Amino acid sequence: MGYTANNWNHLFKLDPAKEISDEHLDRICESGTDAVIVGGTDEVTLDGVLDLLSRIRRHTVPCILELSSMETITPGFDYYYIPMVLNSMEKKWVMDLQHQALKEYKALMNWDETAVEGYCILNQEAKAFTKTNCTVPDEEDVLAYAAMAENFFHLPVFYMEYSGTYGDPQLVEKVKNELHHTKLFYGGGIENSFQAGEMKKHADTIVVGNIIYEDIKKALKTVKAANETNDE
Ligand SMILES: CC(C)=CCC/C(C)=C/CC/C(C)=C/CC/C(C)=C/CC/C(C)=C/CC/C(C)=C/CC/C(C)=C/COP(=O)(O)OP(=O)(O)O
Ligand SMILES: O=P(O)(O)OC[C@@H](O)CO
């Protein structure tokens, strides 16, 4: 596994389709977060991605591009995250787009800076759930997807994605107990220190997105909470 940055507690995810002021961006980059992800589901353009990249590059924080389309593949990031949506009903979102992209970019890729994420999308209201034609997984399904991510595909990351809503900490704990090598990412609806700590108790890494655009002060507090909470 070439994925070197695997001891991260906290990540911020910035959406290139949303506006953020320089002041807020600076505070995110200097917050003590382990890295900043650039990624989103809808209306993500190359211009939007490059704008964020150049602004984040004024800081030393590592910068990751999470790919959601062929159009936004671009050099210059420290790491690349490539989603596979395990609970999609269409093979396109599990491996066909990735296969297509590899035909074009394989020769340019550095696997040491690339991590494939096995996504399980649990919020049926999330844009990514609809876009990738997911089914709602029950507990048994989620645990089986986690086992599949680790033992079939040997993925570096299993991502419990509740984008836009706060998830179920007990399920996160159960999934964590299923994983021994694959890192568990939790993302969705984290809005305060308590929630950051509650999810970080079980997940290896928490990802904080939307609250950045709603309440920057609350967003910034999640960093300390994530770093003060030890895995159980
Ligand atoms: C020199 C050079 C060009 C270097 C780069 C080489 C490189 C790294 C090449 C990449 C090769 C490769 C295999 C690329 C894959 C490309 C691809 C199209 C993959 C498909 C990914 C996929 C399945 C996307 C589906 C949607 C999804 C899961 C998105 C993840 C992000 C997400 C869920 C964001 C949350 O959404 P948000 O918009 O915030 O939601 P809300 O608005 O509701 O909050
Ligand atoms: O935007 P929120 O709901 O914080 O979710 C974070 C991240 O998991 C989105 O991909």
Ligand SMILES: [Mg+2]
């Ligand atoms: Mg979002």
